[in-house]
Amino acid sequence: MTAVVLPPLDFAEAPLSPGERMANVVLVVLLHAFLAYGMLYLSVKNELIALPQSISARLLPMIEEKPEPAKPLPPPKSPPRKQPVAQPQPVLAVASPAVTSSFAVAPQPPAPPPQPVVAAPPAPLAVVAARFDADYLHNPKPVYPALSRRMNEEGKVLLKVRVSAQGTALDVAISKSSGFPRLDAAAVDAVGRWRxxxxxxxxxxxxSSVIVPITFAFE
Structure with a gap:
């Protein structure tokens, strides 16, 4: 009889791959979750109260209320008899002697002297502004500077003129410049001699004061 010699077995475990490790972890987690769910289910089931399978209800017949019989009205009472009223005995009035009364009126204080009536102050009169455009004034136009003509300088000057009660220019100031000093100076020189x-x-x-506009433009 021939003996069969088997090779020695290697019981060393082979290393697990990452996929197998992940599968083992998932399996362990699922087992723990299943055990926890089973314990929770058993604890809740023991605490449940068995409810009756059906509830029966029965309607009772309505009881009609019988109206109470009307009570008879009491007989009307007769009005009480009036007792005779004793007539008052006449009383004699005795006239008492007349009593004279006297009273004095306190003297009134003297009336205050009449206050003088103060007339309301008259309303202030409106002021009519001064004028410079009347034809009879014969105010000459400003002279257009020759250099300004050659330089094509144009513009509008606004002059603030303080006018006296005699109609002369007390002061001439530039309220708005034309942008060119030669034109401003020509306007001030001309308006300073106006009436x-x-x-x-x-x-x-x-x-008073008045604003005089002067325009320099090529015609």
Whole structure:
């Protein structure tokens, strides 16, 4: 009889691959979750209260209320008899002697003297502004500077003129420049010699200020 010699077995475990390790971890987690769910289910099932399978209800017949019989009205009472009223005995009035009364009126204080009536102050009269455009004034136009013509300088000057009660220019100032000093100077020089219609408050001539526009433009 021939003996068969088997090779020795190697019981050393082979290393697990990453996929097998992940599968083992998932399997362990699922087993723990299943055990926890089973324990929770058993604990809840023991605490449940068995409810009756059906509830029966029975309607009771309605009881009709019988109206109570009306009570008879009591007989009307007869009005009480009036007792005779005793007539009052006449009383004699005795006239008492007349009593005279006297009273004195306290003297009144003297009336205050009449207060003088103060007339309301008259409303202030409106001021009529001074004028510079009247034809009879014969105010000459400003002279256009020759250099400004050659340089094609144009513009508008606004002059603030203080006019006296006699109609003369007390002061001439540039309110808005034309942008060219030669044009501004020509306007100030011309308007400084102008005559004006003075401003008036009622019939009185007063000093005032007026804005005079001067335009330099090629015709």
């Amino acid at each position: 004006f219609v003075p401003a008036r408050r009622g019939d009185e001539a007063v000093d």
